[in-house]
Amino acid sequence: MTRVYARIADRTIADEYFAVSEKVEALYDAPRQLPADAEGTEMAKLRRKMHRRMLGNGYCARPVEMDCHFESICESCTFFVTTIEFRPTFERQRDDAAAKGQVTREQIFDGLLSRLDGEASWRPHSS
Structure with a gap:
């Protein structure tokens, strides 16, 4: 917009303006990720907590980015x-x-809950 409404007469200032403009434009094309060292301790703790997998007797702390062939294997x-x-x-x-x-x-646990409900409905009722 500035280029439309103002004319930059000084060549040095014009060169600096366009150099900065190119850098700003390049930011829009860059991937939107923070550098690895930008994450603070509280943010890291929150991320780890969000990605914990709840187990029957605790939590799996495997990073979410890592694949696991054993996730919910027993269930x-x-x-x-x-x-x-x-x-x-x-x-x-x-x-x-x-x-x-x-x-x-979620589907694994829905299936287990359905199985439990089905087994409960087939039990003989004691009188």
Whole structure:
């Protein structure tokens, strides 16, 4: 806009203006990532907390960027057996996965909860 409304008469000032303009324009094309050392301790702590995976007896602290072939492996194993008293834990794990957008984990816990509900409905009622 400045170029439209003002004419830069001094060549040195004009050169500096255009050099800065090019640098500013280059920023728009640069990837929008902070340098690795720009993350402070509180931000790092928050990021780690957000990406923890809730397990039945603790948390997995594996960085979210790393793939894991064992994530929820026990819960998806055909030999995994559970009972209705673990329903609240599975609900918390499912809700934790849903809040973090971990769709596959959420589906695993939805399946476990459905299985528990199905087994509970097939139990003979004692009178």
